[in-house]
Amino acid sequence: MIKGYQSQILKIYETIREQEQNALKERKNEIKGKLPNVLNIEKEISKFSIELAISSFKSIKNRDEYLKKLREKITDLRVTKSELLVSNGYAMDYLSLHYRCQKCKDTGFIGNNRCTCYKKKLVYLYYKNSELNTILEEDNFNNFSYECFSTKTSERYPKSPRKNIESIVKHCLYFIETFSSNNDNILFYGDPGSGKTFLTHCIAKELLDRGYLVIYRTAEDLIKDLRKIRLEHDYELENLLFDCDLLIIDDLGTEQINNFSKTELFNLINKKLLNKNKMLVSTNYSLDELLKTYTDRITSRLLGNFNLYHFYGEDIRIKMNLNKMKSL
Template structure:
């Protein structure tokens, strides 16, 4: 899915430029019909500009005086052109190329650096093509319902599952609202069916809608991606996983755990933390299981660099299924 996104985005820019060139040509044809003197002035500006460029390269007497006169003449012609357009109810820039992004001029790049509009196009493309677009139609804050969780405290518990999910939802909103300047990462852990994936998807939708690039991977799929990056040298996939605004790793602990997976997981966690690119990880494991399953280097980052959010209560998916089948 990821492979080929860059070429697709660049094709979008090419199409934009071609569309704007066609629109400019139509505007010129309209002016040629209604105000041909404007195009004549444009031709004169073009000729003077060529002469100016030539004289800049040549050594002539009183070069500076001559060049200033040429520049003044070009300025006068531009003023005449603008006045004619405005007088006839046309904008001054009617015969200029119109760019949808004035920063990169619809190229996607400022020098060798990607323009901010490049990421916006990538976000829309990823969102459209990914499975998330269907999932997030259901898993979003509009469908968030804490009433599904029990209001009763568990034995020995300080708060009820309902109050707990309300607290985590509030923390999730804070994470979204402070996303642009916060360094926070989230670790959702607890038993299956207690809302971890649902809230992860709620966060993903809000950030995607704000124009951030969110990449969702199950732990198993992420390891497969990291294998592809390592052995196939897939630089595009590497760039997106490393530099996305939020990487969501779902169901950590369900992947096949090997020396390779532990090494690559540590590397991706460490590099994302160093780059201050945020992560949200969910797992059915408790903290003791994480310490047993993973190396000390991984565990220390998960437990030391992430805000820990414990989910508990009955499996709401089972409860919803039972309720839907009641007569």
């Protein structure tokens, strides 16, 4: 699913350039029929521009004065052309190629660097082609309700599940609003069905809708990706995982845990921390279970470099399904 985005994006740019070239031809044909003198002026401008370029390298008597006069002619013709277009209800740039991105001229690159518009297209393609596109139609803040969380307190926890989730959501909203300036990472841990994945989806949708590249992977799929990167040298996949704005790793602990997965998971987390590329990890494990399952190198980074949010309470998925059935 992830592989092949680069070729798809380059095809999108190629299509954009073709569309704009065709649009320009149509505008020129229109002007040819209504204001043919404008196109004659364009030809004169083109002729003098070529002469200017050639004369710059020729040995001409009083060359500076000659070049100055050529530039003045070109300027006068451009003014006349603009006046004709505007006086007849057309924009000054009506006969210019219209770029959808002025920075990269619809190529996707500025020099060797990707333009910001390239990233927007990557976000669109990933969002469109991933399972998130369907999931986030339901799992978003518009459908988030505190009503499914119990208001009852217990001796085990100082706050009720509802008060706890209210506090967590508040922190998550702040994380979203300050995303471009914060260096935070998030770890959701605790009981199954307590809202971790749903809230993760809510965060993903908000950031994707704001143009950030969010890559969502279950822990099992992530390890498969890391194995593919290692064995097949899939650099496009590697760039997506390591350079995205936010990498979400859902259900940590459900993957096959072995020396390879531990090593590659550490390398991923460590590299992203060093590069200040944000992560959100969710797990059904308790902190003690994380410490027993993973190496010290992994847990020291998860517990030391992530903001920890503990989820607890009844399985809200059951409550949500019951509420849906009641509303039918």
